[in-house]
Amino acid sequence: MKFLRTDAKIPWAGKLALTLLPVLILCFAYVKRSSELADTDRAKLMPTTEKLVEAAKKVALPLPTPERESDRRKELRLERQFVIFKDTVASFKRMGWALAVILLAVPLGVMMGSYPWAESLGKTIMVILSMIPALALLSILFITLGTGEVAKVGLIVLGVFPLVCLDTYLRARAIPREQFFKAQSLGACETELPWRVVFPQIWPNVLNTIRLNFGIMAVLMIAGESISAEAGIGYRIFIKFYRTTAMDSTIVYVIWLTLLMFLLDLAVSLWIKHRYKWLAGT
């Protein structure tokens, strides 16, 4: 039972097998249960894989062109085809804008961790903001900021900004002050310390924090889109599929979003590993 030890060296094939095992178990359980329910009145709640493939084709592939088609029908057909990709672009645009604002939390956290005056100024308010459950402010945001993009982006920012800021602050605070003195003895001035000593050392770990918050960002994005939107993954799931109980399309969307978020997470984590090799030694 050597592989159960804390210092076990597992070969890559073994690692791959262990990684895939829970995913395969999950898939197997779904396929088995959905086929059991296929001929019952609960079949719609757990569509079979064939139905999922059909639904996927409907949202991801071009819709068949009928022999005769009015201009209005053509317009509708073109609007409905590739809908999953159009929704993805709309949702990820919102996430992108939110991420751009959330990144401002990093210099703020670095300042708070470097200068005592910034710490006194920002720490308590950030802790208070981080305690506010963003979803509880959903209605207030939509009433005050309108039903446009600002409210949806604002919701994501409100939920994640304080967390990233506080994480950056704590990491910056953990940098030994000796390193500040060392940098000053090498000619750095006070204003250079945050971005020449603190920021480069904590940035990869802050990226990891942002990466781990992708899930929360997705939840808030879907919540925002479920209130009001014209396109987006949350909008499609809550406003279109929910009304028609289109479980097959909903599951396709959930799988698609999960896959995208997983790939994004993987890409960022691999990039951190490749770009910041020194991190392995700290």
Add this chain to the structure above:
Amino acid sequence: MNNDTENTGDDERDVVVRLRHVEVTYRSKPKLKFDGGFGFQRKSVTVFQGLNLTIRKGEFTTIVGPSGCGKSTLFRLILGSQFPTAGEVFVNNEPVENVTPKTGIVYQRYSLFPHLTVANNIALGPLLQHTGPLESLVRSIGPRYRRVFREAREEAFGLLKHVGLQEDDGNKFPHELSGGMQQRVAIAQATIMKPEVLLMDEPFGALDHSTREDMQLFILEQAELNDLTVIFVTHDLDEALFLGSRVVGLSQYWQADAPEQQIGARIVTDRDVTSALGGSYPRPTTVIDSPEFRTLRRKVHEDVLDPDHLQRVAEFDHDHPDKG
């Protein structure tokens, strides 16, 4: 023994570090105390009182003493990361107001920046010195910044072989080097700035015995090669006596009527090691086995660590408060 090691008659031009009538008092955070009624109480501890110390150019001064005797406080005062409650600290005849490139530092840990390669760690000083804070923000589009960076790296690579490292080591990260190698890099990083004084805070404390011996010879060689003035803090008496041309011993002292209560730290010994050990400096490693070394070691040990001796010092000062 008084607390004054200043020789006022010497040539002022040679003085690199001067501490004059330095007092350091720490005040604790207020604590709520119940004594019939509620009130806040703050304790204050005076670490140094009337401390004078003068260090001259080219001296290798080792500061020795047990834990909590004020070695690190003295280190921070000279560095400029802490300020005295009273008195003045000068480096190169200018009052110390901040940490500046005049003082180089080598710590036991944290001397190197983990995100920079060895060469970039060494090149950081010249780079910081020749580029402004704004310039570093737009470095990717600044041709001057890139030129300075390239030149600083070339200088750093040139320095690698002088500190016993290979050219390949320049592209490694600090964690890929052994502890001894890391300290060599830290010394190169500090000496490239040609500091007025090099402060070393127990730099070899985490190294094994044989690496430590290698590093002791290495720092002596570097000090001679670069004509460095070194202040070397250590708690190892053998290391202090082997390395130092002068040894300054610090110790805690107690009040005669309350011997269990430490009230401060002071200089209890200040000896010219070179003349005590026969005049040659740097001295051979075999000096450690010589009777002169053992005698000197015993005397300094008595000064610094012997509680009976310290009690006598405290009683002497208690009876003659103007001596403190």
